[in-house]
Amino acid sequence: MQQQRIVYDDAITRRFIFASVLFGVVGLLVGCIVAAQLAWWQLNFGVPYLTFSRLRPLHTNAVIFAFVGNMMFAGVYYSTQRLLKTRMASDLLSKIHFWGWQAIIVSAAVTLPLGISTAKEYAELEWPIDIAIALIWVVFAINFFWTLAKRNEKNLYVAIWFYIATIITVAVLHIVNSLALPLGPLKSYSVFSGVQDALVQWWYGHNAVAFFLTTPILGIMYYFLPKAAERPVYSYRLSIIHFWALVFMYIWAGPHHLLYTALPDWAQSLGMVFSVALWAPSWGGMLNGLLTLRGAWHKLREDPVIKFLIAGVTFYGMATFEGPLLSIKSVSALGHYTDWIIGHVHGGALGWNGLMAAGMFYWLVPRLYGTKLHSVKAADLHFWTSTVGILLYMLAMWASGINQGLMWRATNPDGTLLYPNFVETLIAIRPMYIVRLIGGSLYLAGFLLMVWNLWKTARSGQAVDGETTVVVEEKAPETVVVGKPAWVAIVTGWPLLFALAIIGLSFFLGWSSPVRAIAIMGAMLALGEFAWIVARRNRETGGPSWFAIIEGRPLAFTVLTLLAILIGGVAELLPTILIKQAVPHHGEAQQPYSPLELQGRDLYVREGCYVCHSQMIRPFLAETQRYGDVSRAEEFIYDHPFQWGSKRTGPDLHRVGGKYPHLWHYTHLMDPRATSPGSNMPPYQWLADNKINVKQAPKKLSLMQKLGVPYTNADVDGAEARQKAQAEAITADLASQGVQVAWDSEMVALISYLQRLGRGPQDVAPAVPGGIQTASTTGGTP
CATH class of the missing domain: 1.10.760.10 (Cytochrome c-like domain)
Structure with a gap:
């Protein structure tokens, strides 16, 4: 047994924060430009590189992968080192990850305005850049799991669970959705087509939101919110339920983007069922975050960091209520293809991701530069400016979207369309586009205020790296758990067996009549209740819980997480991909x-x-x-x-x-x-x-x-x-x-x-x- 001094690599965190703030400004500015173009078409300027249809993918990629992506990496690198009590395994890999990711972002900023695009939403980048993304993600994964292997903390904290799920699932999603045959250096065609391509794309698209914009930010919430509140997480058990339910259910929900389309009905129904069911674990996570502040609610009035983090979690709750609501077929019939969806997406991006990023930055930057936040009042002003901006944006898009949906379906008493001219809808909602622009501009103004505040904070101090002293013990391999090998205890554990039984039942939901579906869901609930009883009885015997066994074994944890996401992916994608051979042909409609x-x-x-x-x-x-x-x-x-x-x-x-x-x-x-x-x-x-x-x-x-x-x-x-x-x-x-x-x-x-x-x-x-x-x-x- 000996003591070891650990100096963390916080330089990588500072780099990712700088990149996130820089690209956040770019992404939000382009967002304001495209919002203005919808209200005033003249702002397209008659230039191909500045048209709305080319800039909009640039905006989404900048916000998702440049702003939130860099923020996510900053939070992961900072928290992982402290949760594992060790420096990142390789400074070189960290640098390759940072500069490689920025090169990818720059390549996107060049190619998308040039019209070099695959036309797959959130995955528009062409095949050479897709390969670069995969390689840089592998670099990140190697560095992360290598650090896990050399950790000085046996058990994995909640945040690490969500980081593992993010790394594994994003890799699977990106590789499958990016499969294509290249025509040339900057042009390719997807190997999937039609219905198959649509399902693969929205399996990716929905789960990019789930595992790039949600699970890593939840990991950040589980680390930074307790730190800022100086309180432990409200419920460890709720964290376990939140994690496994979210990881398993999310992967099934992609088809809710394709309701009432040519996608097979069974896939649509399956996507809807799991989307509605997602409400429960999502709100479990939200409540776990909010209740962490118990006994410290006064901080909500005094500390801008807490304001941003709690508001971000609240917007997460709003978005994860609205998502299942929009997944109900009758609601989707009205809302799909309208601005309501745009309002929903931005509520998540600006409210959940944006406010969580601001809260994390305001907490981190003073510590990374050994000083205090330059202006608490400016941070408070930023909070209110951003919050008002988000609400204006969402209200405008809700009003616009519902108006669109109702006008499109409105009919005269004789059954003819009340508004046969599509442009009538555009004219009716134009004021809402202007309100949206005002809301987005307010959000951008608040963000620029944060940039100034963080810059002044950094200038007032000096870059410092955190450090700690750990006691290093010789680790004896633990091969036996309660009289049996560890791998046997994991594979035969009651939670895993109950989970497999519930998963087996869930496969039949998409093909079942409403009565049978209710019966199946009742059986699933009964199995869940029985599992809880068994788990409680096992705890009373004093032995280690099944989850405690896998929590200290990253390999087992990672494999089980991979299986959880693959089950839903394979169950939905494989039948739909194979169905291509059975699609009926009707005359010349199928001619190339x-x-x-x-x-x-x-x-x-x-x-x-x-x-x-x-x-x-x-x-x-x-x-x-x-x-x-x-x-x-x-x-x-x-x-x-x-x-x-x-x-x-x-x-x-x-x-x-x-x-x-x-x-x-x-x-x-x-x-x-x-x-x-x-x-x-x-x-x-x-x-x-x-x-x-x-x-x-x-x-x-x-x-x-x-x-x-x-x-x-x-x-x-x-x-x-x-x-x-x-x-x-x-x-x-x-x-x-x-x-x-x-x-x-x-x-x-x-x-x-x-x-x-x-x-x-x-x-x-x-x-x-x-x-x-x-x-x-x-x-x-x-």
């Missing part, structure tokens, strides 16, 4: 895109059209009246990637093919308000001047062959000729109406794709007869 249409589809992706337009008509009377026939699963089997979208700033485009003549599309893309007065869509004049790479057509068809799209070798060989023939048919029609445009222009390629949507291949189809139709006569506008 022509070479020119495929070129146009890539332009649709590049310009980010999916940001504002959906391609999924739901089985509602109002939607079929407005857009056309309900979308079917088989219509998307050759879509790599899928383009269903998640927001309707503009109308659905799935049946737009053939609805308007070529000239209408040309005019609409050149000046949207010429065809659709009141539209906030930016103009895309550069499409008429830019040329497609005609030589890429055979390469694209050849790659699609490898992905299972049934192009023949003759199709590949004749791709350039077919491409030109179809393009010349379109340009000839435009020329007959006085518009001259080159056959190989991007404009022509995009028009060919839009005219294909909801129809079969149009290789040399005649122009749609009739002159330009306005939105008022057609009932909508792309």
Whole structure:
């Protein structure tokens, strides 16, 4: 037994805090710009790199991966060293992690405005950057688990559990969702298509929110809130329930983003059931955080750190109530594709993540620089400015979203649409877009105030690294627990056996009738109650609990966490991926895109059209009246990637093919308000001047062959000729109406794709007869 002095690596924490604050300003500023663009389309400036549809992915990636990501790493590095009572295993790996992550962020900031995107929300970065993300994440994981192995604290504290779940699950999510075949250095196609791609994407998208924006921040809450409050966590048992229930249930909830779509009903129902069930463990975690302040509520009035942390936890509770609410099918029918979802997401990002980040920064920076916070009053002003800004934002989006949903479905007594012109909705909600901008600007102003306060604080002190002295004992391997090997005690433990039984029952929920589902859920509750009785009886015998056994064994803990998240992922994804072979075919709807249409589809992706337009008509009377026939699963089997979208700033485009003549599309893309007065869509004049790479057509068809799209070798060989023939048919029609445009222009390629949507291949189809139709006569506008 000997004493050892440990000096922590706090330099890495300071670096990540600096990066988080810097990119937080960038992300919030871009957010204010795109919010202003929705209210005043002129702010797109007619420049391709500054359009809303290209900047919006930049905003989301900057806030999620640059701001919150760097904040998360700062909190993880600081707390992990102190919870394990050891320095990070490798300073070199920490530096590689930091600089590698910043390089990834910079590459995203360059590529996304250039239109280099996979069009998969929260995963827009192309394949070389995806590989870099995976490599840097592995560096982070090695450093973290290596530190776990050399720790001087036997048991793992609650925060470490959540960090383990984050590292393992994000790796799985990122690798699966990023599977793609590259066409070139900056272009690839997802290996999944249509329904399969949609489910994989939202399995990733929802769980990116769960395991990048939630579980690590919960770990930070479990460390920093007790530290700031100088109180222990309210309930250790509740922490255990919170962790395992959250990790297991979250992974099943992704399909609630796809309710009433072409996704199989069983997957939709399963996603809804687990989403609603998530309310319980989420609020368990919220209450555990709030009640940690018991006996110290006076700190809420005096300490800005406590204000930010408690407000952040409260917003977490709000978001995790609203999420399950929006997962109920009848509520989703109204709220999906509207601004309500935008309000919900920002309540989590700005309220939960943003306020937790501020609280952590205000607590950390004075300690990292050996000084006091420069201005408590400025921190208080920041708190109120941010809180008012968030509330304005959310209220505006709630009002806007519910208004949108009600206007879209409103009908006259004779059953016709009350608001047939989609633009009427945009005009009605424009004041809410302005209020949103005001709220977002207030939040940004408060954030800038924090930047000044932290900078002044750091300048008043000097960088210091924390240290501690630990007693190091020779560790004898513990191979026997209560008369049996440790691994046997873990595998045969009652909690694991009960959990497997409950999981087995849960598999049948998605396929069950309501009565059987209630019976199954009753059986699950009975098993849970029985498990509690058994656990209580075991505690009374005085032996170690099953959880105490795995808590001191990181490998066992990590493996069980991995199994918990894989069960839900495999159960949902595997049947849906295999179902591709069983999708029925109906005529030419399943024919592959022509070479020119495929070129146009890539332009649709590049310009980010999916940001504002959906391609999924739901089985509602109002939607079929407005857009056309309900979308079917088989219509998307050759879509790599899928383009269903998640927001309707503009109308659905799935049946737009053939609805308007070529000239209408040309005019609409050149000046949207010429065809659709009141539209906030930016103009895309550069499409008429830019040329497609005609030589890429055979390469694209050849790659699609490898992905299972049934192009023949003759199709590949004749791709350039077919491409030109179809393009010349379109340009000839435009020329007959006085518009001259080159056959190989991007404009022509995009028009060919839009005219294909909801129809079969149009290789040399005649122009749609009739002159330009306005939105008022057609009932909508792309």
